[in-house]
Amino acid sequence: MSAPTETKQRAALSDYLAAERTFLAWIRTGLSLMGFGFVVARFGLFLQQLQIFRQPTAAPLSTGISLWFGTALIALGVIVTIGSAWQHTQLVAQLDRGEAGRGSSSIQTVAVAVVLALVGLAMAIYLVSVRGSASGQSQSGNAKETSMTFGASAGANRGIVDKPSNHSVDETVAKLKSILQAQGVTLFALVDHSGEAERAGLAMRPTKLLIFGSPKAGTPLMLAAPSIAIDLPLKILVWENDQGKVWVSYNSSDYLKERHGLPQELVKNISAVETLAAKGAE
Numbered sequence: 001m002s003a004p005t006e007t008k009q010r011a012a013l014s015d016y017l018a019a020e021r022t023f024l025a026w027i028r029t030g031l032s033l034m035g036f037g038f039v040v041a042r043f044g045l046f047l048q049q050l051q052i053f054r055q056p057t058a059a060p061l062s063t064g065i066s067l068w069f070g071t072a073l074i075a076l077g078v079i080v081t082i083g084s085a086w087q088h089t090q091l092v093a094q095l096d097r098g099e100a101g102r103g104s105s106s107i108q109t110v111a112v113a114v115v116l117a118l119v120g121l122a123m124a125i126y127l128v129s130v131r132g133s134a135s136g137q138s139q140s141g142n143a144k145e146t147s148m149t150f151g152a153s154a155g156a157n158r159g160i161v162d163k164p165s166n167h168s169v170d171e172t173v174a175k176l177k178s179i180l181q182a183q184g185v186t187l188f189a190l191v192d193h194s195g196e197a198e199r200a201g202l203a204m205r206p207t208k209l210l211i212f213g214s215p216k217a218g219t220p221l222m223l224a225a226p227s228i229a230i231d232l233p234l235k236i237l238v239w240e241n242d243q244g245k246v247w248v249s250y251n252s253s254d255y256l257k258e259r260h261g262l263p264q265e266l267v268k269n270i271s272a273v274e275t276l277a278a279k280g281a282e
Contacts, residue, residue: 015095019091019095029084034078037071160249162247165248170208175279176236176280189209192207217270218233220266221269231259236280
């Protein structure tokens, strides 16, 4: 008599349902990773738009890091989805053969958790660095806007030339007045801005404005370009900055030429201010 053949029974319905629940859970995980990756990839663009809204003139932030992180998460989501489908197929085949179903290895779960933790840590570091960079740019921009100290290069952008003086404000003004008198140029007014501020009970660094010119030189200019009358007579500002440095400032003749469309042959009528300012600052 032959020995009875051992038969294997198919797994119970509850085993199939448990396998399906596990598979659907991994599908949700893969979809979440892909969706989160897309958000991360576009997050750099969001930061750029936010920076443009807050600081239109600031240098744009780089979006490269967030793009790579997002792409990596999307790829991880695809791998998790494909891997879970393969594992589910293998598990169902085992259950059909009546074999004891082996659950998916916990290595996959742990690996996904570790990768997500590393990505989250890297994104946190990235956000902190971006915030620090934006804050530094904002503070730098505010400092430039509120600073009362500027040099010749900054003044040139506004059509103003700034020359450092080797004397105090009063000494520089006295020297300029002496030069004007020696050249027969009329000093129409000397405006003591700091003196007027002091009389009003306000504190202000020494600041004085000389207004001077010659009708013989200025009239041809106004005949050629009447709008230049708004910048005539010529002016020289003598002022002291917060560090106690004295500066001599005046409108560039090239700036006045471009602003009012002066003919080249008449520019010499206003270029004398440059020589005057240089001699006063010596």
